[in-house]
Amino acid sequence: MAKAERGPRERMVFSAAQLIRRDGVHSTGMREVAVDAAAPRGSLQHYFPGGKTQLVDEAVGWAGGYAAGRVARFLAALPEPTPSGLFAEMVRQWTDEYETTGFAGGCPVAAATVDCAESVPSTRTAASAAFATWTGAVAAALTEMGVPAKRAGALSTLMISSLEGAILLARADQDVRALTTVARELGPLLDAAVRTR
Amino acid sequence: MAKAERGPRERMVFSAAQLIRRDGVHSTGMREVAVDAAAPRGSLQHYFPGGKTQLVDEAVGWAGGYAAGRVARFLAALPEPTPSGLFAEMVRQWTDEYETTGFAGGCPVAAATVDCAESVPSTRTAASAAFATWTGAVAAALTEMGVPAKRAGALSTLMISSLEGAILLARADQDVRALTTVARELGPLLDAAVRTR
């Protein structure tokens, strides 16, 4: 799972994100992260002197950047990009994972929000920033497709909200139906926002 | 916070739901629940021989029933019920709470899903059931408003997905904007599904 080429520090951040995604923040131990990343335990305190909080915050930030990067890649890959097409791709990433590898993981940013929003201010801030970079990427993609700037922000919020919620439902039900439903119902609304049509 | 009239058992379930809502499942201790419920610690093992798992499962179930009950009450209170009006009320419950008492709490069912979906099968099932009763109540309300049965199910999934996601965003941002945005953007789509119009 952890790609070997990266340095141990980045591997630990990556592993932390993966484990948080699956078990939540509190159930993910530092030792567990080190083992999963095939990194020495002593490196934790060396690279993350801020302790677990710092590691979690960086994992959340990493996830935000990763999600934004995916949006950009989707946009580049789609032949004729439309809002509904983008959303369908975002949803498909999850349905693909759930159908092939099971319903083990959710969104790490959501997990951090649920577990730390009230207790760890810096993590709450990190989650907010992660959501912001993600929605920002989506909004930029929408404007590039011809959606007026003002609505692009609102629609990106709607897209990511319904995606996050559908992920929750899908994991609870162990069924991708919520995800496919959301994509189908929201598609026409999204495409209707394109300016010249 | 805990209403005094109820018995200690119900108070503990209620307190568990409240604490889980705020701190997540794993960060909520049994002793803490007892204190919050003003219940004796010894009663935990008496009323919940299944341990923490049983308590959490019941708290999740309680939350599902509570959410469904709210839907029914909204429906009865609205003079001329429309899908968008129902959704606006569902959202308003959260914006009201956040604006008056702060962003301390999220949805307990979401918290249980994030923390236990992979590790505690019975809790995952309980969360699925809670979501099912909630979506069921919303779908029933929609059909009563004239939405065709098939779409009512899909729209209820969409409504709850986007509500749950918006709750996450709002908590992370400490700003109700995501909630109000979702309500505004989704309103017309929901009302357009009413059969005779």
Place this chain on the structure above:
DNA sequence: CCTCGACTATGACAGCGGTCATAGTAGCTC
């Protein structure tokens, strides 16, 4: 009064988790 069941009250325990302290190694520069 005695008993019995429901409930309450504590204390102990074993496990685990994050963090600190300390020491060791590797590689580079002077």
Place this chain on the structure above:
DNA sequence: GAGCTACTATGACCGCTGTCATAGTCGAGG
């Protein structure tokens, strides 16, 4: 080779948590 820095390696500690065990209270029924 001395010395310095970056990184690795462990062991110990302390606090917390869920759970178990045991004992106590209290009210109703016989």
